[in-house]
Amino acid sequence: MPKKILLVDDEAGFTQLLKMNLERSGSYQVRIENDSLKAVETAREFGPDVIILDVVMPGMDGGDVQAALADHPMLRSTPVIMLTALVESSELPSDSVAQAGENIVLPKPVDINLLTRAIEEAIV
């Protein structure tokens, strides 16, 4: 049974390509949500094993979505991987994979192998 991944990012082209990459191995089933305001609703309905969240989005940003997820009993424990294209070095994790609280933060552009590893680590 493939693991379910919810991808929340306003960049439609990026999410489409990421979905294709992740689903290729057959290990994952990916659902895209380009509207961050609908992220929680989609997550409730889809029941993902892991949520990949963009940080800078119109409407609700990654932090807002995360806070809303944490408020939800069903989604509270779903692991979150944050993706950020922010460039100020202070905002970037120093290692390739860094822990920010309980969440993993990865820089954009993201290496697919790195992301896959992060997903596997998060799901365990």
Added chain:
Amino acid sequence: MNLGNVDIIEAVMDNLPVGVFVKDASDDFRFVVWNKKQEEITQMSAATALGKTDEQLFSKEAAELFRSIDEDVLNSGKLKKIPQESIRTKAGKRYLRTLKLPMNDPTTGRILLVGISEDITESVETQKELERLSERFNATSRELQETQNQLFQAEKLDSIGRLAAGVAHEVKNPLAMLLLGVDYLDGGIAEDDPNIPVILKQMREGVTRADSIVRGLVDFSSQSAIERKKTRIRDVFNSTLLLVKHELVRANVKLRLGIADGLPSVYLDVPKFEQVLINLILNAIQASGEQKKKEITITAQTERLKNVDPDEGARTLRTFRENDLVVVVRIQDNGTGIDPDNIDKIFDPFFTTKATGEGTGLGLSITRKIIELHDGKLQLKNRTDEVTGTIAEITLPTRLGNTANIKSPKSKTEDSD
């Protein structure tokens, strides 16, 4: 004609306000007449000059020139005007305007050369002084222009600094698409994989997006003197919004854009006008502050000017006329508006309400200057509708003004838009 009184002729000669001299062409052009004014102009007495040739009285070069003109006059038999010539005298260089004409002495049969000289030294020197002053004025004006351009550029660099992180972010997204595309293709390509065309299309789009934003930034950064070209307002908004998009998203500001269809083209220096829009939009974002639903509304439409202040021209270098067709751009935020105490100071250079180190305080004064260089007008006022906030209003003429910074307005390529 015989006046019968030599004294009268001499008296007239000596009271003429012009120098009069006569040379005897039959006797090596020796001077035979030299009036009082001629003495004054040349600083040489008649006693010295009479019976002498040019060569004996003036420098070799001057004498040669005079002789050649004299011969020319005699050969042609016509009067000749020499608008400006110079001689060296004891009192310095004198400039003369001279008339020379040939004459036959009916009694002796001698051929005479008559000259009448007016001393124009003063007016020539005034003219030269004027030229020097005008040159200095031009140099100062060029220097000022240069300084103004540097100031514009400095302020622009400040905006670029504020935009850089956002622009980099906007470039990273297309780069992320490219990397994912490469990763996919790297995993081996099955001939019948339906994803391949989609991936290639997205990768191509990524390249286009990254290219247009980088190009937008480079164009915006370009430093040049103001140069206006016929431009569609919509195009400037498109390139500008690409640069500030990230700032809007990050500040969670909703943008409403209302650009009327079929707007007439306006004459814009695109990078400088982008600078104006970026400045006003960044101000509006900042002014939105802590509002819950931050919203910036940008509109552009044509209007007919009404109730034009006749004194307007003195301040804005251009007089808008009643009933002129203008393009009005309004950028409205829903922040708290401008403090009435500050409303008269906001365009003052170095006036800022921001903390030290945040902004130069030159933004609005430079923004207004750029608009004035477009023959336009920039006003900032508080909103009077049910929402609080600020309106920045740019009024642009649709016809050409008198300023010279228009690039070939008649060129065909400019007109075909």
